[in-house]
Amino acid sequence: METQPLKDKIALVTGSASGIGRGLALRYALEGARVACCDINLAGAEETADSVRASGRGSMAVKVDVTRSSEVEEAFRLVHEKWKRIDILTNSAGIIKAQFLVEMPEETWDAIINVNLKGTFLTMREAAKYMIEQKSGKIVNISSKSGKKGGLWLGAYCASKFGIIGLSQSVAMDLAPYKINVNVICPGNVFSTPMWDILDKEYSRKLGVPPEQVRKMYVEKVPLGRECTVEDVANVAVFLASSYSDYMTGQAINVTGGQEVH
Ligand SMILES: NC(=O)c1ccc[n+]([C@@H]2O[C@H](COP(=O)([O-])OP(=O)(O)OC[C@H]3O[C@@H](n4cnc5c(N)ncnc54)[C@H](O)[C@@H]3O)[C@@H](O)[C@H]2O)c1
Structure with missing residues (x-):
């Protein structure tokens, strides 16, 4: 591999104030890109x-609020x-919220679909307008293993991630036709993110176990026997954002330690 596969590239990363997005912004920079956070x-x-x-x-x-077209523009x-x-x-x-169907307010559905799905649209x-002019571009969208398989209390989130x-x-x-590649990463459980501060409590209620047991139960489902890290996601994101993936488009790659294989 080249030492800097993203050398002199300009990257725009949404959700880069924290968690996976922040990790991807920092890694893209390490690989040579200038980054708009x-x-x-x-x-x-x-x-x-x-x-x-x-x-x-x-x-x-x-x-930028990704649900507002004027702010995105x-x-x-x-x-x-x-x-x-x-x-x-x-x-x-x-964003995520775990809620039993009949307890899920319409507002939760709208918020999750708006941020996760409409925001991606x-x-x-907007990116396409610039990339079509350039006749090149790489789009990497973060879905989830919840984009491949439904989950208890995760109707809105899974719908957005399948979407x-x-x-x-x-x-x-x-x-x-414009040499713009569009691919998706489906990460497993990245416990180091703020999202899991919320999920510990919600999943504890959902699974009927104390919050400290939740992560252990999730790791037990992973063939490779550990949680997903931001670095695991970044390794694939750099590949998909670089010329190494030029012959790949429309793919949704699992980074789940073998938990999801389709
Ligand atoms: N953490 C996990 O285990 C995990 C697993 C699979 C997929 N994902 C996905 O990875 C992505 C990042 O999640 P994370 O774990 O880093 O969570 P996170 O909460 O740390 O990061 C999400 C970021 O999105 C930003 N955001 C929320 N609403 C926004 C809006 N309307 N406009 C612009 N920014 C907005 C937040 O401010 C935050 O910085 C999400 O799409 C999530 O669904 C996370």
């Missing part, structure tokens, strides 16, 4: 951008104005 949480995005700069790469922080405009290209879009912005639509895969397969066809 986009998130609804501007303070967090700025922290990530500072860390990117500390690693010696250009960075900027942009406040403005974010891409700002990034393009600064760096004149957009080579990589990675969508990591996402809006950002891809990301269908949307990405279709958009991959739309954009193939």
Whole structure:
């Protein structure tokens, strides 16, 4: 492999104020990219951008709510104005809530579908405008193992994550003539993320076990016998964001330690 597969690329990462998105922004920088850190949480995005700069790469922080098309348009405009290209879009912005069907308020459904699915649509639509002009681009969307298999109390989340895969397969066809690759990563359980601070409590109620036992139960389902790390996801994301994946589009890659194989 080249020492820096993303050398001089311009990457825009949503959800990069924390968790997986932050990890991907930092890793992209390590692999040579300049990174626009986009998130609804501007303070967090700025922290990530500072860390990117500390690693010696250009960075900027942009406040964007991915559910609002005007904010998405403005974010891409700002990034393009600064760096004149957009080579990589990675969508990591996402929310989750575990709720039994009859207890799930319509607002929960709307919020999850809006951020996870509509947000992915809006950002891809905007990225495509620039990438079509360039006749090149890499889009990497973060779905989940919940994008391949339904789960207890996860109706809205799974619907959004299955949706990301269908949307990405279709958009991959739309954009193939322009040499734009669209692929998806389906991570397993990444316990180091803030998302799991919420899930410990919700899954404890769902599974009827104390919160401290929840993670152990999840790891027991993984053939490779450990949780997923941000680094595991980043290894695949760098590959999909680089020229090494030029002949792949419309794929949804499991990074689940063997837990999901389809
Ligand atoms: N943590 C896991 O175990 C896991 C597993 C599989 C998939 N995922 C997916 O990975 C992605 C990242 O999750 P994470 O674990 O890093 O969680 P996280 O909560 O740390 O990160 C999500 C980020 O999205 C941002 N965000 C939320 N709503 C937004 C909006 N409307 N506009 C812009 N930004 C918004 C948040 O501010 C946050 O920074 C999500 O799509 C999630 O579904 C997570």
